[in-house]
Amino acid sequence: MSLESPESSQETFTHKVEFELNGSPERHSVPTSTTVLDLLRNSCSKQGVRASCERSVCGACTVLVDDLPVAACSTFAFDIDGARVETVEGLAAQDGTLSAQQQAFRECGGFQCGFCTSGMLMVTTALLRQNPQPDREEIRDWISSNTCRCTGYEMILESVERAAELAGAKQQDQAPE
């Protein structure tokens, strides 16, 4: 449910919002009450940002803002002016090569219906940027922020552990000799 109220009799105040989305510049004019979720789904065609609880609880709409995971449903669009925003659509390489996180979730079966997967992938991305080698307790703390009603979480835990392995191996491959 969008917060924007097109039938409002009051004059709508709009904000110019410029931000970087998955590496590309974006420029929009939005009413004050527009959420990041509204903006990304309706104006930027990023349908991977799921609209679900819209109360900041379930994590399906998780995106990264300046490397930190935020609930797009509970963040006003005017607040991301000047920020760097990342969605699940930006994880894979230009040629379609999956990121370590995506590869790991595919390998370990870290999804069933797939509805929570984009949020889980973004939380995993943020976690591995902060700590490339998290232990089980830390992984559990992070992924428990997101709701999954299919997997029972065990395979997601394994996926995050595998993602850390793959990302570590990738970094070693890229390290100068």
Add this chain to the structure above:
Amino acid sequence: MALTRQHPEAVIAAGCSDLVAQFREGLEPEVLISIQRIRELRAISNEDGLLRIGSLVSHAEGSRSPEILSSVPALAAAWGSIATVRIRYRGTLGGNLLARRYRYEMPVILSALGAQMQFQGGDIAALPVSSLWDPDPGNVGILTAVTIDTPSLLWFGYERSMRPLSTVSLTVRKNPQAGLTVTAVCGSEYRQPFVLSHTAEATAITELDPAFVGEVLAAQLPDEAGDYSGSIDYRRHLVGVLCRRLLAEATGNQRKGSQP
């Protein structure tokens, strides 16, 4: 401050997690003032025993702050245990308090610590966090910081293992003249936090009897603390157990009762 004086009816926006929820519940402010980028409100300091935490400090920042870790480490631990990863990065101290939602945990944690809310630009300079659910104090202006007096603080702990049924934060402070004061604040999903207090004629924490003090504190819970999730008898029992558990940790006395 000039903007708030110009628009006293304005809604103040910080992290906005709660504000977006209020919009969904029908809030339609004519004026919204975002203070998100005022750096001064993110400061944390500890001078002369007064811990001062800016109102825009996020849960993540508060739980990792060197000033808090060095002065009240258990506060940092408690702060880091609330909410989810996403909200910890986005939610602010001020927002958590001023949302005045029963289920939020910082009012419970900070009330036990005797924390004071510092305001600017209104008619009131300071109010205790424990007064959040008192009648509307009127124009308070902007919440700039929360302060905690640390010299007399001997121990602090927070129990949230029975959330949402009951949470308990507990402090032991040394009184200026003599004795110790144990303050417990009991939170829950559906009722405002209740402050419970007991003064003991003791000179050290180790002299406190966890079982006795726990019972005394729990008995002070008013009848209205009973709610949909548990009767008042059950909540008193539960709060007694949680207080005893915290005091056992405080005194180093891990026995369940006071008898060997």
